[in-house]
Amino acid sequence: MAKQPMLKFVDIARDMPEKRDAQARREDFHEIYAEFSDAKAAEQASxxxxxxxxxxxxxxxxHNNIPDWLRMTATGRLEEAYRLSQSTNTFPEICGRICPQDRLCEGNxxxxxxxxxxxxxxxxxxxLTDTAWEKGWVKPIAPARERSQSVGIIGAGPxxxxxxxxxxxxxxxxxIYDRYDRAGGLLTYGIPGFKLEKDVVMRRIEQLEQGGVEFVLNCNVDADIFATIRAEHDAVVIATGVYKSRDLSMPGSxxxxxxxxxxxxxASNRKGFGDAVAEYDSGMLNAHDxxxxxxxxxxxxxxxxxTAIRQGAKSVKCLYRRDRANMPGSQREVQNAEEEGVIFxxxxxxxGFTDQDGKVTGVMVQRMRLGAxxxxxxxxxxxxxxxxxxxEADLxxxxxxxxxxxxxxxxxxPDxxxxxxxxxxxxxxxxxxAMDGVYAVGDIVRGASLVVWAISDGRDCAAAILKRFDAATAIAAE
Known part of the structure; x- marks a missing residue:
């Protein structure tokens, strides 16, 4: 009788990939987790x-078909597992790195x-997906047939x-039209390399380019450009994200x-790309010392x-008005930060803020308690x-x-x-x-949210546009 390949949770303990020593990872921006070996991935999937x-x-x-691709991984069917994972998730290697699994799949x-x-x-x-890239299973997009319809997408984020x-x-x-000089949005410029190394993002961008997606970068869409985009395409998708930072209005701000x-x-991510960043070099956006x-x-x-720890800050403290149990960020990230020397x-x-000659010297802090x-x-x-x-604070x-x-x-x-x-x-x-042929996805609809939700919205929107195009083609053929 064949040995049961799954349900081994009773005999095999949960095990994460090895995490680099905290002191070592303070010195660079490389990802902190090692890769699973083939045997360890199969063991944990089982x-x-x-x-x-x-x-x-x-x-x-x-709604990734997680149980099935775990079973395929456990039984060595890695290419099938990758293709099943990719069929519902455009960027599984990115979600595997930055999704808050403790609140989503793993948390349930x-x-x-x-x-x-x-x-x-x-x-x-x-x-799975890192293995797929290594083995050459990830190919450029090659449509079975070309369509005449076109779509303009404003925003090159997830x-x-x-x-x-x-x-x-x-x-x-x-x-795709984007204001930055590189595609990827927050995947490129917002998330640090120790969570998501940039070559992981860039190879997906390259795959899209090889598959025929055109990128128009350094493009700040205004009224004239939006009108042009709408005129040139059969549908427009607004995927700008939300980039306006909330601010503090208090003494010394x-x-x-x-x-x-x-x-x-x-600024930190641009330095990682090797760009010249005047604000970083001047110290304005640099935590060193x-x-x-x-x-x-x-x-x-x-x-x-x-990031501040890795830039060589003298000390790093994080202020939050609630307690640890009520914080919005990932508990796993807090643990990683504490290991690296951050004080919460x-x-x-x-x-308010204190300053000397116009330069900040400290944050005026009020202690809180949790009420009703x-x-x-x-x-x-x-x-x-x-x-x-x-x-006391210098930054x-x-x-x-x-x-x-x-x-x-x-x-x-205005409409x-x-x-x-x-x-x-x-x-x-x-x-x-409500505007004909205009769609919107991701954070610009939801408010600041997770990358995985933006991916989900993008895929659902694409399916809706394709349905619209197919209906239009069928009517034209009658």
Missing amino acids: RCSQCGVPYCQSHCPL CVIEQSGHGTVTIGAVEKY GGLAAADMLRRAGVQVT GAQGIVKALDYLT KRVVVIGAGDTAMDCVR EWLSAPK PDATGRQAPEVIEGADYVE VIKALGFEPEDLPTLFGQ LPVTKWGTIKAAYGSGET
């Missing part, structure tokens, strides 16, 4: 219980509820790239040395504190009177989240429907807006 109702799959925004793994430790889904997903991939595979002519998180991360305070506790804040000041909020729940159900922070203090990084730009004004489209938050109103499941 722990899957093959649930009748796979909660890992239902809680994945892309049934065997963890029984005390055996979740299957290491993200690490296996990363292993949502726009995912839509482009699906549309191009169907033979649609695709052009205009002092030199108080910077926005995205400006700081972009400085006392750094980061305000916020989302994933962007975690990227900032860990929980229940602490800024009330707010409208979202989370306990609202309350000020503890008389517990204020000053946290303060504001990681307070992002808001949408005023796109109706920027694009000269573009937006919510009271400034996000675009678009139909769930298709991204279609």
Whole structure:
């Protein structure tokens, strides 16, 4: 009788890829996790219980067929496993690296509820696609037939790239317009290399280019350019993301040395590419030998504190007005940051800044406690009177989240429907807006969210556009 290849979670413990020593990883921007060996990937995949109702799959925004590709990995059918993974996820090697699996697939793994430790889904997903690239299984897009219809996509982040991939595979002519000099959006300039090395992103961009996707870079879309894009294409997808940083209006907030998180991360990533970055070289966006305070506790804040450590900061502290249990960022990222030397000041909020000759010298901090729940159900922070203090700082990084730009004004489209938050109103499941032939996907619809949701939106939008094109072709043929 053949030996059961799965359900080995009782005998085999959960095991993550080896994590580099904290001191060593402070010295560079390389990814901190090693790759699974073939044997280890098969072993960890074999722990899957093959649930009748796979909660890992239902809680994945892309509904990846996780149990099946885990079984294929466990039995050595790696190319099949990769192709199944790729069929529902445009960028599995990226999601395997940066998705918060602890809140999505792995956080809903049934065997963890029984005390055996979740299957290491993200690490296996990363292993599969990295192996596929190494073995040459990943090929340029080659449509079975070309279509005459074209789509213009504004924004080369994960949502726009995912839509482009699906549309191009169907033979649609695709052009992506982006304000930056490299495609990828936050994948390229927002997320540090220790979480996502840039060659991983660039090889996907190259694959899209080889498959016929055209990129128009350094393109700031204004009213005239938007009108041109709309006239030249049969459909337009707005996938700009949300790049406007939330700000602080409090005493001293205009002092030199108080910077926005995205400006700081972009400068660091540009240096990683070898670009000349004047703001970094001058020290304005460089943490070297400085006392750094980061305000916020989302994933962007975690990227900032860990970047500052690698730049050689004298000290790095993170202020957050709630406690550890109520922070929005990944607990795994907090642990990594603490290992690397970051100090978290929980229940602490800024009330202003001190400066000398216009340069920031500290953050005025008020101690907080958690009171009654707010409208979202989370306990609202309350000020503890008389517990204020000053946290010394030479560089303060504001990681307070992002808001949408005023796109109706920027694009000269007053009829573009937006919510009271400034996000675009678009139909769930298709991204279609009230403007004919105009769609929107990702953060510009959801607000600041996860890369995996942007990929999901991009794929759903592409399917809706293809359905529209097919209907139009059928009517024309009658």
